[in-house]
Amino acid sequence: MPSLTIDGTQATVESGSTVLDAAKKLGIEIPTLCHHEHLLPYGACRLCTVEITQRGATRLQAACAYPAEEGISVRTNSSRILKGRKLMMHFLLSRCPDVPAVRKKAAEFGITRPRFAPKNEKCILCGMCVRVCNEVLGASAIGFADRGIFRRVEPAFAQPSEACLGCGACTFVCPTGHIQMESQTRDFWRDKLGAEQRQCRYARMGLVAHKVCPRSFQCQKCEVDQAMEETLKTHPAFVARPVERKLPVTIEEFTVMPQLYFAKNHLWLKRLDGKVKVGIDDFARKVISRVDDIVMPSAGDTLSRGEAVWELRSGGRTLSLRTPLGGRLIDVNTDLLTDPSLATKDPYYRGWLALVWPREEEWRETAGRLQSGRAAEDWFASEAERLYHWSEPAGKAMAADGGRLIPDLPGKLSETQWKALTGAFFADV
Ligand code: SF4
Ligand code: SF4
Ligand code: FES
Missing domain, CATH: 3.10.20.740 (Ubiquitin-like (UB roll))
Structure with missing residues (x-):
């Protein structure tokens, strides 16, 4: 507490x-x-x-x-x-000047007109739809595509997705009303499935054992659906699949995200619909302090497990990181090329490094060597202990403050000390 x-x-x-x-x-x-x-x-x-x-x-x-x-x-x-x-509110209002929810929020700040050139978008890129689909439904039917000013939410390849459960949770959480249940999605389900295979969205969400939809997915015309909404007072997805709210845990001075897997060289991995996102963990972030420059492979490359693929540079020192997972590199975080410091400013979110598509057996083999949940917390504690007592070859260079990491470590260690440190903590995958 x-x-x-x-x-x-x-x-x-x-x-x-x-x-x-x-x-x-x-x-x-x-x-x-x-x-x-x-x-x-x-x-x-x-x-x-x-x-x-x-x-x-x-x-x-x-x-x-x-x-x-x-x-x-x-x-x-x-x-x-x-x-x-x-200022953030001005950016949001300039992006979506006609969205009532954004206007209402802006009014709370005393802002009535956008300060910057209006973009007339309807999506604020809050990611709620993507998160509910991924975290609560486990469907991962939608995601962010593109970057910068072209960033948008859409299903993979901008096509109606077979992974979509038609549950409407994305529509429910969207604060701007941008994401709507399209008749296209319903048509897709209707055309694809015979009448007896048309499972009701409550069955697809796991709220009832089995129920065939007699209304061709016109949920608003279904009395069961309407009665359920009335009774639950929230979107059924939150009742059907309550996610244990997993919040970050602090181990010593390091933040551990319970929903992630961690590799021995302090990279985190998150599985998303068969693909795996990778980034540096908070331990690596605190050791490297601040990334000034980054070298990374290009999307489309094939990675082999153990291959050194990333170089994070800080104050003349380099942290070389091997990939704990082999597979096709389907995306890289190009935001890091314009702002490499994102890797350490926001390592678990905007500072991610890569999206890899491994073969299933490659993932299974890798997953066996990763840590998650309580095991990850114990491992962070032992890594912290090891780091605070790391004494080769620099004497007690780490434990500056009763077992706390000294700030700006790369700038404080000699090349030899830095190599010894990174060899001890970041070499093994
Ligand atoms: S309707 Fe449900 S499964 Fe489909 S995209 Fe929205 S949240 Fe995901
Ligand atoms: S569609 Fe709605 S919920 Fe999804 S990112 Fe945009 S504003 Fe947020
Ligand atoms: S509520 Fe949007 S960043 Fe915290």
Whole structure:
């Protein structure tokens, strides 16, 4: 049960809570637009930005995604914060000037017109639809395509997806009304399946054992569907598949994401519909401190397990990372080419490195060597212990502050010390 201070008031919260949860507990309002209590934090809108002071350093962080850690001090209303939030709101309103939900949120900030050239989009790229489909339904029928100004939500190859359950949860969570159940999807299901194979969406979501849809997926004309919605008072997906809310856990000074797998060389892996996303974990992030430059392979390359494929450079030192998984590299995070520091600023979300498509047996073999859940937490604890007591060849170079990592490690170690350190912690996959 960590204790933290928010705007001068102390709060003790359940372990696994976020700063946003802690503020809520104290009755402190923090605006949000991409947060949903049943979905994992994503940190897209940045309206919930707060100042967090930890071990003498103050940083702006998204309250919805920052774990409520022991001893941190949070400010929710400094002029710097309010200015930053207002700027984000201007960006959102300029992107979607005609979306009622965005206009309403902007009005709460006293903003009535967009400051920048209006884009007339309807999607704020909050990722709620993608997250509900992936995290709650496990369908992964939709995802983000493209980047920068072309970024958008769509099914793979922009075609109606066989993976879609037609559950409508994406429509339900979308704050802007951009994502709608298309008759195209219903037609797709109708054409594909014979009458007796048309499973009702409640059966497809696992809420009832078996039920054939007699209405050709016209849910709004179905009395069972309407009665269910009335009774549940939320989207059935949240009842049918309640996800255990898995929030980040802090082990020593390292943040561990319970839904991820971790490789021995401190890369995280997340399986998404057969593909595997890869990034650096918080341990690697704190050791490398800040990435100034990054070398990565190109999409389309074939990776072999154990091959050194990424180089993260910081202050003249290089952290070379091998891939723990072989397969086809189907996407790389090109945002890192324009801003390499994203890898360390946001390692579990926007700083991801690669999307790999492994063969099933390759994945099974790799998964056996990865750590997750409690095992990952224990492993982080032992890695922290090993790091704090790492003494070769630099004497007690690591344990600067009663077992805390000294900041800007690459700049403090000689080339020989750095090589020894990275060899000890990042060589094995
Ligand atoms: S309808 Fe359900 S399964 Fe289909 S894209 Fe939306 S959330 Fe995913
Ligand atoms: S379609 Fe809606 S839920 Fe999905 S990213 Fe856009 S605004 Fe968010
Ligand atoms: S609610 Fe926290 S970033 Fe959107």
